[in-house]
Amino acid sequence: MAFENLTDREKRVLKNLINYYVASADPVGSRIIANKFKMGVSSATIRNTLQDLEELGLVTQPHTSAGRIPTDLGYRVYVDKLLKPGVLSESEKNKIKETILQEGHGIDDILGQTCRVLSDITNQLGVSIAPRFEEGLLKRIELIPVTEERIMAVIVVESGLARSVIIEVETSISEKVLHEVETVLNERLAGLSLGHIRDTIKERLSNLSEGGRLIKLIIDSKEKIWTDGRPEDIKIAGTDNLVIQPEFADLKKISELVKLIEDGNILKDLFINAGEEGLIITIGHENQFSKIMNCSLVTSTYRVGKITGTIGIVGPTRMAYEKLVSVVDYTAKTITETLSGVKEKEQE
Numbered sequence: 001m002a003f004e005n006l007t008d009r010e011k012r013v014l015k016n017l018i019n020y021y022v023a024s025a026d027p028v029g030s031r032i033i034a035n036k037f038k039m040g041v042s043s044a045t046i047r048n049t050l051q052d053l054e055e056l057g058l059v060t061q062p063h064t065s066a067g068r069i070p071t072d073l074g075y076r077v078y079v080d081k082l083l084k085p086g087v088l089s090e091s092e093k094n095k096i097k098e099t100i101l102q103e104g105h106g107i108d109d110i111l112g113q114t115c116r117v118l119s120d121i122t123n124q125l126g127v128s129i130a131p132r133f134e135e136g137l138l139k140r141i142e143l144i145p146v147t148e149e150r151i152m153a154v155i156v157v158e159s160g161l162a163r164s165v166i167i168e169v170e171t172s173i174s175e176k177v178l179h180e181v182e183t184v185l186n187e188r189l190a191g192l193s194l195g196h197i198r199d200t201i202k203e204r205l206s207n208l209s210e211g212g213r214l215i216k217l218i219i220d221s222k223e224k225i226w227t228d229g230r231p232e233d234i235k236i237a238g239t240d241n242l243v244i245q246p247e248f249a250d251l252k253k254i255s256e257l258v259k260l261i262e263d264g265n266i267l268k269d270l271f272i273n274a275g276e277e278g279l280i281i282t283i284g285h286e287n288q289f290s291k292i293m294n295c296s297l298v299t300s301t302y303r304v305g306k307i308t309g310t311i312g313i314v315g316p317t318r319m320a321y322e323k324l325v326s327v328v329d330y331t332a333k334t335i336t337e338t339l340s341g342v343k344e345k346e347q348e
Contacts (some may be wrong), residue, residue, distance in 0.1 A: 003081050006056075012039060013049045014058055015082045018070050022318050025246045027067035042115060072284035072317065075296070079321055086164050088330055091102040096331050100338050107131070107161070107304070109341060112235050113313055116232065116333060119238025124315035124325050125261065129271050130233040131161060131309040134195035134226070141189065144310050145181045149170040153218075157194065161304060165225050175213055181214050189221045198226035234264040234271075247294060247316040256291045261314075270297060271310045277301045284317045298324050300332035315348055 006014075017028045017038045030047035033039065039046065050068055053059045058074035061067070070078070073108055084199040099117040100110055118126030122176040136157030144152045156162040189197050197204075201222050208215050218225065218338050233338055239261055265287065273288070282297040296319055301314030312328050 003077055006077075008052060009039075009041070009045075009049055011082060013038075013046060013338075014053055014074060015078060017053075017059060018051075018067065018074065019051075021069055022320050025318060027062055027069050029067035032067065043193075046211055049241045070317075073285070075283045075321075076286075079283065083321055083325070085326045085329070088326050092327070093330065096122065096327075096334055100331070100334050101147040102193060105303060107194050110335065110338060111309075111311075114331060115235045115237040118311065118313055118327065118331060120240060121327050122313050122315070124313040124319065124324070124334075125239060125242055126237045126308050127145075127233045127267065127271060128312055129268055129309050131304045131307040132272070133157065133161065133163060133307070134198070136161060136305075136307045137193055140188050141182065141185050143178045143185075145173070145175060145178060151178070151214075155194065155225070157307065158305060159163070161307065165221075167221055167225070169214070169217060169219060182218060183209060185218070194226045198222045201226070225333075236261060236267070236269045242315065244318050247318065253294070257295070258290065260291045269313060271299050277308060279325060279332075281321065281325065296321075296326045300328045302332045302339070304336075309335075330344075 013033060014117075016033050016039070020028050020032060020036060027041055030043045030050055033046050034041070034043040049139075050059060050230065053074070054061065054068065057069040058077060060071050062069060070154070089147050096117055099113045110297070111130060113128035115128040118124075118128075120126075133155075139156045139158045141156070142154040144165065145269055146207060148154050149172070151167045151173065152164050154162060154164045160236065182206075192200075203213050205219055239258060242248055242257060243254055248257065270282075270287065270289065270292065279298070279300045282299070284296060285293050287293055287295065287297065294317060295314055296317045297312055297314055298319075299310050301308045301310055311332055313324060315324075
């Protein structure tokens, strides 16, 4: 169905129906649209228009005697062609900035504050995901002895981000060997992305003679060292906002959704796979997991140097898209500015 084939009246009726349904959660009839939005046509004319929209798959009638509600396709047409992002108030902008721009906090704290402010302003589930470490280019790796049986590998990428991993060793390794292996690793791996290192490390290190046991251990631990899959990489706030939505009055539905939220990896995959960089809206059945097919995601990427992370909100498909896209977009831009400032200070 080509959007261009819709008449102006069909576009206006669809937009008014969605706006009213988002606010009320009640199926919308022709009389409501005629009286509420003063379209200058009769209720009968609007009823005929609604029938046409239903035939196009843009609205549906949940019960024979009920009004109509938008379908996922109807929301998609609305979002792509009819939506005008709302203007945030100065108080909303200040709340976002003040929450994120608190001094003395690192990236983890900023992302924790981000999901909370998204939840507070949108009344949806706020989500923030740490930068995709695997995309970063290795600046250096440091091997630090912790105990006789433990070594800490510190991986620093070119954006300035760093993470550490504890490696268990069977017997102690001398600082001389640690230094030799650290030097070789930096010579051979610096400048490569962490994901590429993980996939090719065996070939890159297999011909080394020095540091044999430690090199083998580093190769065998490639998933642990070079893959950033920690549960704390995703932060969530506002689950209670979903519970009170009428769409989740069914206890089974909300139970399934809460389980999905608690499994951080599934939600993380949903956000990361939502699309390319920028603002992305994923509606209902466009989601790959059945338990979240009655929800929409509004996501946006932020940057730390050349590495990207994702923030956004999850809520029912019946959400105020005009307002929420503005909140998510503004928040992502604020995080990018904030984290750029944080890294500059750390590198001074």
